Amino acid sequence: xxxxxxxxxxxxxxxxxxxxxxxGPKVITxxxxxxxxxxxxxxxxxxxxxxxxxxxxxxxxxxLHTVKVNEILPSSKYLYINVNEEGVExxxxxxxxxxxxxxxxxxxxxxxxxxxxxxxxEYNKVFEKIYLISSNxxxxxxxxxPGLLEKxxxxxxxxxxxxxxxxxxxxxxxxxxxGSVKIAELVKNFKKxxxxxxxxxxxxxxxxxxxxxxxxxxxxxxxxxxxxxxVTSNEIINEGTIVTIKAKVALNKDFGAGYKYDLILEEGxxxx
Numbered sequence: 001x002x003x004x005x006x007x008x009x010x011x012x013x014x015x016x017x018x019x020x021x022x023x024g025p026k027v028i029t030x031x032x033x034x035x036x037x038x039x040x041x042x043x044x045x046x047x048x049x050x051x052x053x054x055x056x057x058x059x060x061x062x063x064l065h066t067v068k069v070n071e072i073l074p075s076s077k078y079l080y081i082n083v084n085e086e087g088v089e090x091x092x093x094x095x096x097x098x099x100x101x102x103x104x105x106x107x108x109x110x111x112x113x114x115x116x117x118x119x120x121x122e123y124n125k126v127f128e129k130i131y132l133i134s135s136n137x138x139x140x141x142x143x144x145x146p147g148l149l150e151k152x153x154x155x156x157x158x159x160x161x162x163x164x165x166x167x168x169x170x171x172x173x174x175x176x177x178x179g180s181v182k183i184a185e186l187v188k189n190f191k192k193x194x195x196x197x198x199x200x201x202x203x204x205x206x207x208x209x210x211x212x213x214x215x216x217x218x219x220x221x222x223x224x225x226x227x228x229x230x231v232t233s234n235e236i237i238n239e240g241t242i243v244t245i246k247a248k249v250a251l252n253k254d255f256g257a258g259y260k261y262d263l264i265l266e267e268g269x270x271x272x
Contacts, residue, residue, distance in 0.1 A: 233268035
């Protein structure tokens with residue numbers, strides 16, 4: 001073949017190949033079954049691809065939701081919960097890690113990852129829509145130490161420790177750290193510490209993460225385990241961890257949505 005003709009022929013063959021590829025059937029590779037937002041939930045991350053797949057994944061807004069529990073379907077790893085929310089016509093399903101939840105009671109949560117056509121193999125059930133909730137559901141009566149600031153006719157303020165939560169099942173071993181105020185001493189002399197930044201040490205027995213832009217850390221140090229002391233912080237602490245925190249003592253704080261405390265520690269910073 002004449003060398004002058006070779007280049008046009010080669011170009012023609014290449015162009016025909018490109019068009020043939022473009023006009024052929026397209027192969028669409030599926031993206032990961034684990035949504036980009038999945039890390040926010042910390043649950044369902046180890047489920048099978050079938051259970052993780054969904055037609056739609058999106059994150060709900062971060063507004064605080066107040067819901068009433070209608071039905072609970074416990075599974076081996078988490079809970080499916082049917083709820084009603086004021087202003088929402090139809091009941092809907094949410095899912096969260098295993099925790100103590102009661103039918104008929106009111107709870108708070110925020111955020112949530114929307115999944116559609118989610119299949120539960122354990123119940124042989126497909127949820128058309130379900131929200132994966134990363135933080136714990138918080139009961140409406142979670143402020144467990146009412147009446148602490150109730151004043152008597154006297155000029156002094158004495159703690160009124162009634163209707164306290166039950167002690168945790170395994171008593172916390174006494175936590176002693178140099179410079180830390182004991183919870184028993186704080187409760188006894190709360191007025192003395194008002195407005196001051198103190199150091200406190202204890203075991204994180206529960207944490208409600210990312211509620212109203214705060215993490216709500218529940219501490220016990222073995223000195224007064226019937227008292228539920230809460231510290232707000234931007235930091236995350238694993239349950240069961242012994243920590244030392246510096247935080248500011250605040251009295252009579254009402255954050256709304258049931259978050260009302262006679263005594264609370266705020267702006268907690270973990271120092272150890």
